[in-house]
Amino acid sequence: MNRNKIFSPLFTDMYELTMMLAYSENNLAANATFSLYIRGSAWLKRGFFVAAGLEDALYGLEGMRFSQADMEYLQSLNLFPKEFIRSLSGFRFTGDVWAMPEGTICFADEPLMEVTAPIAEAQLVETFLINTLGFQTNVATKALRCIHAAKGRPIADFSLRRTQGLDAGMQVARSAYISGFTGTSNVLAGKKYGIPVSGTMAHSFVLAVGNDLEAFRAYSRSFPDNSIFLIDTRDVIEGARSAVKIALEMAANGHLLKGVRIDSGEMVEVSKNVRHILNEAGLHQVQIIATSGFDEFEIEKTLAGEAAIDAFGVGTKLGVSADTPYLDMVYKLARYDGRDVKKNSPGKITLAGEKQVFRKTDRTGGYVADTLGTRNEMIDEAEPLLIKVMEKGLSIQAPPTLHDIRKRIQSGFSNLDDGYKSLINPDKYPIRLSRRLSEIQ
């Protein structure tokens, strides 16, 4: 999503449009407030979340316009009266938006965003907002779990081939980077976002050249100071020995081999053997990069076995958030025409009213507990997390840089106790309701 780009409001569910008509024909034009949040049961698998996607969300809201072709298409459905379709030609999103800044560490049940606008407008943008914030929040969260598991080792995003579509690949690269990944293999994301790009070689390169030794030599000629050799095309131990041989040739010419990559096998054992071979040749500085099927769980397990891995490439399982490929993120009406409302279906409860999330911290900045309160109350010594980011359809300020978001995540994460960071069975972060919010439920 780019600023100033027109974005079709037809990227929505049909019922948003049918409801728009029904609102309009039944004189329901008052302001509504919708709360966007992740349903509470999600904490079982995720002790924390990283709010992400706000930049794309705001650009999308600002750029929503029905084109002539959009309106002709709606007309062709023979479902909407002509005057309704004509009214869409002037459509702008004119609402106010409160949201957590990108990179805020947050929790299930907390509003990440609240949208206040004439109900038809607020309704129309539901599908887009859940899509954009949901996926990026999901991936940024998983990426931060990977960073946590890797205990300081660098990780690069290698997921592009397996992401669900093209812009998912872009969103994953960005979300992983803000959560602390060192870079991505996605060249277009490198260009668009200024994220460092990295890449090594594929098995096909070795096969095309014919054998490890010739392939490594050929590659090192093109990248004398940036070579990482893929050593498991045929036999990883033989591959490591060939890498040593070429690394020594390179050293004789004043070049250092950067690393070797292992993409298969039992990583603990294999990485230790490879490290041994490299060290015996005095190549202590040559890094071992591991790239086969990693996610936060595999990283934790492999490092618990004291694998000799210096850096990870994490791909598929991050790119689709394989263990939780979707978040149960919802967008629920909380207030209409000055009246606080809530839904109460079995097992699905929403909180009425315009809200604020207040965070209490201890003296060192550590997160103690959050309180869900009403929008306008004040809670002593607690920081309100939702800030006004859009007024009357226009963003209030320029989005933060990726660097700023990255710093916010790093700092916030350091303020979170380890119990909430557990990959399985995390502690449940305490969230309370303020008295004023309780009273309107």
Add this chain to the structure above:
Amino acid sequence: MNRNKIFSPLFTDMYELTMMLAYSENNLAANATFSLYIRGSAWLKRGFFVAAGLEDALYGLEGMRFSQADMEYLQSLNLFPKEFIRSLSGFRFTGDVWAMPEGTICFADEPLMEVTAPIAEAQLVETFLINTLGFQTNVATKALRCIHAAKGRPIADFSLRRTQGLDAGMQVARSAYISGFTGTSNVLAGKKYGIPVSGTMAHSFVLAVGNDLEAFRAYSRSFPDNSIFLIDTRDVIEGARSAVKIALEMAANGHLLKGVRIDSGEMVEVSKNVRHILNEAGLHQVQIIATSGFDEFEIEKTLAGEAAIDAFGVGTKLGVSADTPYLDMVYKLARYDGRDVKKNSPGKITLAGEKQVFRKTDRTGGYVADTLGTRNEMIDEAEPLLIKVMEKGLSIQAPPTLHDIRKRIQSGFSNLDDGYKSLINPDKYPIRLSRRLSEIQ
């Protein structure tokens, strides 16, 4: 993806570009053939697949051009020599592509596509091809499993808010439709692909209006012949009674209520109770549409309980293919410069050579077994499934319509025995190697 649209080759992994340079500097410019297939272990969770995504794949290959900005970005990385970057300005994909037509029922280990081109070109497009064919094949397959489970009941795609990004939403709508879904809630997909769109109302509509009765009445005024009432905002039984009341008012004015939607609760029990209430009022024609958390497994289970459900809306779990959010689809070098090659890492085996998939059918068209053979052999009474779809970088014919693809899937699926269609523990469809293909392994 649209025909004639420029597509940036930077939508790729960095190593494809570094390998391009190394190929070029080491005079590796001969033709290579890559095989794209789903790794064999996938059959444990999927007894069959539906090949999908070819139209987007071919458009992407045809439209790949490095823009000036792309080349400037690569230059800025200080990794590639100027002459290499200059050479990209004339880049076109000039290869030949063999592929299964979209909608072909296929199996793990079978090549869905083979690409033959100068190795640098064939290498560059790997990431894009796996991304595009992998996701659409995955979702089309899951959609067809849903259709199978629903035993003739119509299903609509309601996944847009939870798909992983914007174009995933488009690809899901298309993939579900070709596999037999009746339509989608995604209005933009309706416009782009001509897929029927459908939509009802959300809980927010009921909450904004104030109660079920008023909300149904208001909605029916706007859509007198197209109303489906959402009846579980507060209490589904009360909701059903309110729907009956408004349906009778509508009938008095010559209009029929189309259906009621249930979005929560224990579906078998709830749907039967709602059916009873509708039938008691003589509203036998009013359909019950169920939309809460369905996928093929839930549909099968719910119908096994004899739920009174006439149609399904399937959302999140289809949109991200929740039980298998990615396919282990790979793109492996099979031949280079006239030499058949294969990789042989632990647990990862590729078949060398240019291949063809031959399908044997019985007298009624039923699928008996497939044989993987060499590209040029003939196998008696067996149909070759890979056809040449691109020559020298240009598509050989216009893509089939969605209607044609839909028919192909329906017909192919009817030729597949039920054992292969089981949602869990499917039979393993027999795939053999021809003698000629075995001999080059």
